[in-house]
Amino acid sequence: MxxxxxxxxxxxxxxxxxxxxxxxxxxxxxxxxxxxxxxxxxxxxxxxxxxxxxxxxxxxxxxxxxxxxxxxxxxxxxxxxxxxxxxxxxxxxxxxxxxxxxxxxxxxxxxxxxxxxxxxxxxxxxxxxxxxxxxxxxxxxxxxxxxxxxxxxxxxxxxxxxxxxxxxxxxxxxxxxDVPHLLKNTRTTLSNYNIFDSRYPFKKANFSFIKQCYEIDKSRRFQMLRKLKDDFFNMRNNSMKMKVGIAAKTLSFTVAAAIETMVCDSSRLPAEAIHTAEFVHDVD
Structure with missing residues (x-):
């Protein structure tokens, strides 16, 4: 004592x-x-x-x-x-x-x-x-x-x-x-603009494919993106932009895998969505 x-x-x-x-x-x-x-x-x-x-x-x-x-x-x-x-x-x-x-x-x-x-x-x-x-x-x-x-x-x-x-x-x-701000700003930039790969200009990451993937996954019985919530896509909410955990969950390996699955297996996402999956995987 x-x-x-x-x-x-x-x-x-x-x-x-x-x-x-x-x-x-x-x-x-x-x-x-x-x-x-x-x-x-x-x-x-x-x-x-x-x-x-x-x-x-x-x-x-x-x-x-x-x-x-x-x-x-x-x-x-x-x-x-x-x-x-x-x-x-x-x-x-x-x-x-x-x-x-x-x-x-x-x-x-x-x-x-x-x-x-x-x-x-x-x-x-x-x-x-x-x-x-x-x-x-x-x-x-x-x-x-x-x-x-x-x-x-x-x-x-x-x-x-x-x-x-x-x-x-x-x-x-x-x-x-610092990495947390880089991650948050990357997510914010992707939500506002398309991001192109300078090495392969035809490759384009689009935030809408992440949102579409989430909406499709919500209707499934066994969901792959259970950690994502509707609020994560409300970019008008400044508190959502400031949370590192939300950016990390949105740009994660799980999201990349879910997009690839829906492109290759179910064809519920267009083929060009695979470039968004590749970008999210690289960020993760």
Missing amino acids: FILPSKSTLLRYLHAVPFDTGINVHIFDKLTNQVKDLMEMDRYCILMFDEMSLSRGFDYCKRYDKVLGYADLGSNRRLNKLADHALVFMVQGLRSSWKQPVAYYFTPSSLSALSLKELIREVISSLQKINLKVVCTVCDQSSVNSSALSQLAMESSNRLNEDYLFSVNGESIVSLF
Whole structure:
């Protein structure tokens, strides 16, 4: 049985360590000592960043004598805008499983790609100074993230000549988008547009074949697509678009197999639907 300190005691301990916006000097001082004991391969890491929504509002911090609620990009870079998001940067080891948040910022919903680009470069430079080797960044596919990474790649294009690579202080870094968002955006794109195979232009994936396959399967006694629901095809519902599980079930091996079965055996789907089955199989 552990006898833990009371809430007031824990808060008193936390107040002794300043956790302000921007690069947290105290965390980096601690990381510097930890990195010294790491093997060379354990210093390779990933920089991840993401935002979470906040409620707008103001609060007075007596300890620091300032009003909280404005956008704050650290290093005394406060903006005359209300903050409604918290942007957090976290580092994770590639070979070993260590991870550590290293910086956070209060941002407005209208944070520019230029500002985000400078924050990414700032955090990476700080990590490089303590001998951590950042090999890639991981984030979602928001327009601001995509634009910031594209700008970094364009500035490095003279040397790297790749649109998914950029460099900071001469070190090459790969920009990656996290798989859940790639899967959701693939499903959303397929629901709005046909997707062609660049190698074989006659091959076309069409979302309507998935829906037709589901409607046919519903009338069967022994269904193959029992995990699919009617709501999965309601693309006007934004909550449906945001759920990774729905995208994974829609673009699954089971769906590909069901389409192929209905094309080959029952002929209830046209022959060109097999290209949609191939696409869904490849995504799975």
